[in-house]
Amino acid sequence: MRDYDYFLHHPGDEFVEAVLLDGWDHQSLWGWELGYYFLQLWRNDLPEKPYRWITPADHPLPWPGCVALETMRTTGADPVSVSRALRILAPPAVRSPFEVIQRELAENRRYAAEDYCAGQIDAYEWVLGHGTRCPGSGLAWPGGMPTHDDITAEWNINTGLLYDQVVMTDKHASGVDEALSTVIFTAIGKR
Incomplete structure (x- = not known):
């Protein structure tokens, strides 16, 4: 498995x-x-x-991200442990997403006042190691660059939040979703 x-x-x-x-x-x-x-x-x-x-x-x-969110809420386990337990982490990375991140950051900074773009910026900055909070779960981040598994786990939790009845219209979370999926799919060679 x-x-x-x-x-x-x-x-x-x-x-x-x-x-x-x-x-x-x-x-x-x-x-x-x-x-x-x-x-x-x-x-x-x-x-x-x-x-x-x-x-x-x-x-x-x-x-599956909805299952991950409910599992995290119920057990108190961290997003990576939950995603690993459900076997919903992304396949191993085959290339670096950093060129795409730099391009996307430059584009989104032009519209930083919009919630959607602010969500993308927060996610990209976190991936680059500049964030203090995880963009999906909102948990405190100890610093440094997240691993591929950390990024996928945050995307899973954020996906769960997007379908949560309370959060589902949150444009910031939608921006986070777009940014993290761009990073993941670029890294696994699907974009």
């Missing part, structure tokens, strides 16, 4: 997989059925019933 087996899973392909997160890995499951993703999180120390159970009927999760 690879950390990226379900990166960009195509909705409609049914599956059920374990959530391989420390402290939650004995019975926890996620997958796709009935038109949405589902999630069952069982704490290893409380195996009698699911700690959190999200079915397609009661809380639609349309993307």
Whole structure:
């Protein structure tokens, strides 16, 4: 099994997989059925019933990033651990995205007052190691350049936020999504 087996899973392909997160890995499951993703999180120390159970009927999760967000919210685990546990990290990078980042930053700085462009700038600056907060999760960042896995995990959490009923119209988060996806897909050679 690879950390990226379900990166960009195509909705409609049914599956059920374990959530391989420390402290939650004995019975926890996620997958796709009935038109949405589902999630069952069982704490290893409380195996009698699911700690959190999200079915397609009661809380639609349309993307793997939504599953990642709910897993992070429930378990308190960091975004990379969650994305690795769900196997939704991006495949390994094959090229540097920095030329694209520099070009995009120059373009977006012209429109920095717009929330969408500000979201892109925040994400690109974080990727370059200049941010103090992660652009998707909002967690404090210890400094330095994030790894490819850090970038993918933040993109997953941000995707979950975009589909969250409270955040879904946030233009800043939409800008973060565009920037992080540009970095990821450039790095894996898909752009």
